[in-house]
Amino acid sequence: MLFKRILFLILMPAVGLAVKPEDFSGYKAAVLPQVRKTNLLEDPAFSDVGCWKGLRSGVGIENGCGRNQTAGLKYDRTLPDEYVISYQNVVLQPGTSYRFGVWIKTEGELEGDGAALCMEHYDRNGSWRSTAHSSSRVTDASHWQWIEGTLATPPEAEGELVYRFSCYMMKGTTGLAFFDDAVVEEIAESGWLIAQTWPTHSVCPASDGKLKLSCLKAGDTGREIVYEELVCLGRLSVDGGGVVERTAELNASGCVTLQFGKLAPGRGELEIIIADPQSRSFIGRQKWPVSIEARDSAGVQIDEHGRTLVNGKPFMPIGLYCYDLQKEDLDCIADSAFNTVLPYGSLDLRFNGSSFTHRAAIREVLDYCEQKGLKLIFALKDLLPAPVVASPVAEWNGIEGGDEIVKRVVESLGDHPAILAWYICDEADVNQLDTLVARRRLMNCLDPSRPSLAVFYQIESIPCYLPCSDILGLDPYPIARNACNQMTVVEQAMNWGERCGMPLWTVPQIYNAGLYDPEVREGDTAKFYREYTDPTEHQMLAIVLREVIAGAKGFIFYSYFDLRPGRGPDSKQFERRWPEVCRVASILKSLEPFILSTAAGPAVTIEPRRGEVRARCLADQAGRHRLLVTGNGPGRSEALLELPEEFGSFQSTTGNTENLGGGRYRFAGENISCDWLIETR
Template identity: 30%
Template structure:
């Protein structure tokens, strides 16, 4: 029986415990590169006992000239449709040219090949051993088999070594708890409707050797000295997934509280799992301090009024006001920018740029998405950025996660906690194309985003499909509709059928997003269309 304890002082929390059984056989190539590994080009794949990450051997792939296809070594693994897996390996490179060395996974079904995931980091140049991989890869429901591949991608030359590969299945925790209300920063607003607290709980007893009738649940709000303010005991008999409501007395004083969701063995009251969340009951004075927040209906409230951001992704030099003038033109409906270039300047230059935005009634989603992967250095940088700029009226949100996989989850949790400590006035926004990652990382953001780009490779209803999938995150949605032409990205396979979305298609994507719950639209991307030859025509259509 598993005794598991998890405590987190963040509003909403989802954690996934991992099993550590490696699904790959001979992952370190100590037994050579024969079965169950196989290769599509044995002339370029070798067992190497001169360079290795651990043990005494590794896989080496060498290409003196570009091959007509990826050169790889692969192995099939047992998978279950609908479940999530992670893959990874250590890679060393010598004079590798782009696109580089990579690990990837593909799957098939009764009708043949179905696709895969190829978004692990690609290593180029000359680098010592480095770990790279993918987390949270969800196997499609129609898939019956999968294979992991290590390779030099099409067009690459050089030498790459691979060692200590891993493929493993994610196992869900015994208990998953998600706080639905209060839905922003754990803040109970004055006049909040009953129930003031609502928790969604999902149990997975079978994976941990339990049955539902052996479990009991307690949801309790405690004051700062540990005294019980409100409590509800639940016997989960008929449903594995359910909501628990907790009403708070109207005479409960404003202040900080802890919300505990604890799962016990019914027979002897042994604690099996617990999640703890910080809850703050606000007074009217507390609410008046907030220049922005998210209300019970997932609307973004700015200066006391609902605000629906209609924005653009841009890449602007901070001194370039020409683009600001075009976007702020009276014929333009856009009011918000997400500038990838915001940090390419001194503090004084960033402040001046923010002033230029404010003068044109434009708002900014401040990008912090590049500050991940460097530990304390990232914490220090984000601390400086937030403390320096958080009081500027042009800022409405922090952009902290741009497609980060589950391998970054511990860092995302730490960065989000730091953001909430530093600035209670501005929500954090995160965007994903992988809705499985989005759901599993939902506790590291206040607002979620998805970026469906269907034109012209998928049905336009991809927009509503991804918006509906994002509902499981139980967060407000600022969706990223497509205005760019896939041909602006010639290395992407979708470029071959790319074209600009028509005015009607852009309008349809916008309405699909809104009808399926979006509370903001940030279009991708102004910087792509501005570089296109037909910019003037396209910009008029987009406005």
């Protein structure tokens, strides 16, 4: 039986198996209740023009064009520049998983990227927050074809959420398409999200078999399930060597550590089962292949504290997103606290005037990075297939196909010491998980000495993304327009990042959001200055410190290219803003011994007075301390902080914290605010 508890001995002399058995006899798989599903759309059959918005010439409800000669939505576009979306607002509940879909038929083949479907989340002020896309598009369907997607709403939200269910043709697409019988419905039973968070590369260490896992119920807001009451049963099946079992209780965040003991190297399969002792049932299960290895310190590793180790030595990436890289850029970056670059154009790196081409040109750039003391995160994100990325790279140096190009890149460049990690995914939709997991596994096989990094903004889906990379990257950008005075999106993302227990790198915002406004790009300079603002130095520091408080160990700022001359209407922005960004990076660099320390700092007691305040005290290996504090905003944030008196006195660096004596401090800040305090003893 799948869940019957078995005691056994592995036929390997080096393996010790002294373990107290848990009694799972009589446990059964949970019987899940049948929940009647309700379509949340009004007029899903497209028969009432009053229920749908965005209807106009070429896009409208028409009788006889539906699936059963009934009414349907007709989308007729002859001009590529036309872009119309037909939509309906839908009210969803926080912390809930939903399925959305629609039937589509085309008349002939559409020219372009096809017809599609998405769900867009807008906050109460009407500002866009996130988008979930269907997992496929339709370009040629003489018969009705079903497309669908899934989404999980933010669990932290208060009250109902408004999403926009949108049927449309992709930009530039022309032709005739029909939509009918749409659906938005709650997923009654969304299952468990179980992932190995450490070691990376799906490795089980042969030395002690120690693994860290995240086990979360999909759609859980953190209030419905008491994870500490659940038990994790791990079964490690070793090829040709039997099975090892271990059990452990989950912690309050759904994380757990299992230690299988000393193992012989080889291949295996790990099965994780979540047991509920109260109901005597097994409520979650997942399995995946693992490699049992004796790992050395060569190359780039991530240790169990989430730190990056380069040839065994701790390294904290303080990096910048770039497009291409020229020597003057690398000289400028190297003459600052930044130590890492992530060029989007990694596949085409070449110095101006270089006599080298193709891979030799890339190696020349890598050599110069090494010479300047810079690490490079090599971007492979555009080698994922459509629709994971909008414009995938189909050919590189005569090689075709994403997987084949990835193999050749690693084969020809993977030996270079300047490469720190592989950037394999940039904000892909959660519906593409199978593709993302497959690419991560390919990278792990090709390069066991470097981790893969994927970055996401989709806060509500963070637990879903854990199997997609070795390092979880999060890029919450709070500064959108002039009126932005809070960093709630950073708070929410960091809460999830901390809860999941995954090695965490973040992407602090340093860019002006107006650079991405279509009207500004078309020349509306007045709108740029009227509606947008640069993140201030204090705001950038507050974002970074909140991410440090959450346990981030790597920081790749976005972006260097948005500061360069010629980017946007402000020709003086680089000389004005680059020193501000560098000062923030310098503060981060000064905190590196504390961020990378394995010593635990004292607990900080927070007594909130107004708003949301977060604080953490870090300790370095020499016993020194730094106190970090952030205020989320909007408005004023105030709190009393208390530390044990034996840790001495702390001095504010921003003026936002008052020392009250006796280990007590008062923090007060306006909107997005922060402080970092130095121990003076």
